[in-house]
Amino acid sequence: MLISELFHSIQGEGSLAGVPSVFVRTSGCNLRCVWCDTPYASWNPTGTKYEIADLLGKIIAYPAQHVVLTGGEPMIAKGIEFLAAELRANGKHLTIETAGTIAPQGIACDLASLSPKLAHSTPSEEQAGPWAARHEATRWQPDVIRAWINHCDYQLKFVVRNDQDVIELMELLDSSNIQVAAHKILLMPEGIDANILKQSAFAVSELCKRYGFRYTPRLHIDLYGNTRGT
Numbered sequence: 001m002l003i004s005e006l007f008h009s010i011q012g013e014g015s016l017a018g019v020p021s022v023f024v025r026t027s028g029c030n031l032r033c034v035w036c037d038t039p040y041a042s043w044n045p046t047g048t049k050y051e052i053a054d055l056l057g058k059i060i061a062y063p064a065q066h067v068v069l070t071g072g073e074p075m076i077a078k079g080i081e082f083l084a085a086e087l088r089a090n091g092k093h094l095t096i097e098t099a100g101t102i103a104p105q106g107i108a109c110d111l112a113s114l115s116p117k118l119a120h121s122t123p124s125e126e127q128a129g130p131w132a133a134r135h136e137a138t139r140w141q142p143d144v145i146r147a148w149i150n151h152c153d154y155q156l157k158f159v160v161r162n163d164q165d166v167i168e169l170m171e172l173l174d175s176s177n178i179q180v181a182a183h184k185i186l187l188m189p190e191g192i193d194a195n196i197l198k199q200s201a202f203a204v205s206e207l208c209k210r211y212g213f214r215y216t217p218r219l220h221i222d223l224y225g226n227t228r229g230t
Helices: 052-060 080-089 131-138 142-151 163-175 194-211 219-224
Strands: 002-010 020-026 066-070 093-098 111-114 153-159 185-188
Touching (some): 002 052, 002 219, 020 052, 052 080, 066 080, 080 093, 111 142, 142 153, 153 163, 163 194
Parallel strands (some): 020 066, 093 111
16 A cells, blocks of 8 residues: 555544544545645555555554544545455554545445535646546535535535635535535635635634534644645
8 A cells, every 4th residue: 555654643523523543545546636745645656555554553652542544545545445344343443534536345334524626626638638628527526515414524615715616516416416514514715824824714604604514723834834744
């Protein structure tokens, strides 16, 4: 399995923000978000190859109950189902951070952190070549989202900039007949700089108040900055 990075940190986003966790970042992605904050795991995937047994040993050596499988897109990583099963067998609480384009197909998971991509994520053809059309065709997979919702506990996390983005996500959910409680929908500001996030946090929090959704910070950026391994 190609792993971009493996580290012990604090969960920075979502309903488990603040919880000490081991992060396993797989390398490789089936999308190309224009604002991707981990291009080394998506646009230009790099990493170290691990045997599952060796990777498992490194993970369980950390003093953390929570493990986060992230990416890139962890659901396309070869052997991810076996790794998840082994983590579950070792008593770990498992979060899978995924764009929601690959169905769970029975994978062990305690919390599916689903991050469907809105229209502003799509790169131009000049930026991404054929990946632009591929991304646009792949980014929203309602049947897959429903499969995850029916599979395990979940949260729907959207990167938003303005009111139009929130209207878009509501229209996507409504047109796909995906009905979820408002507290399961998390709005997150875009950015990899603490100062920029601070400027946009108020606007996103106001959107949460207006529509009844939940705000999520990017706590790891506040604590460590845009630094790998954090």
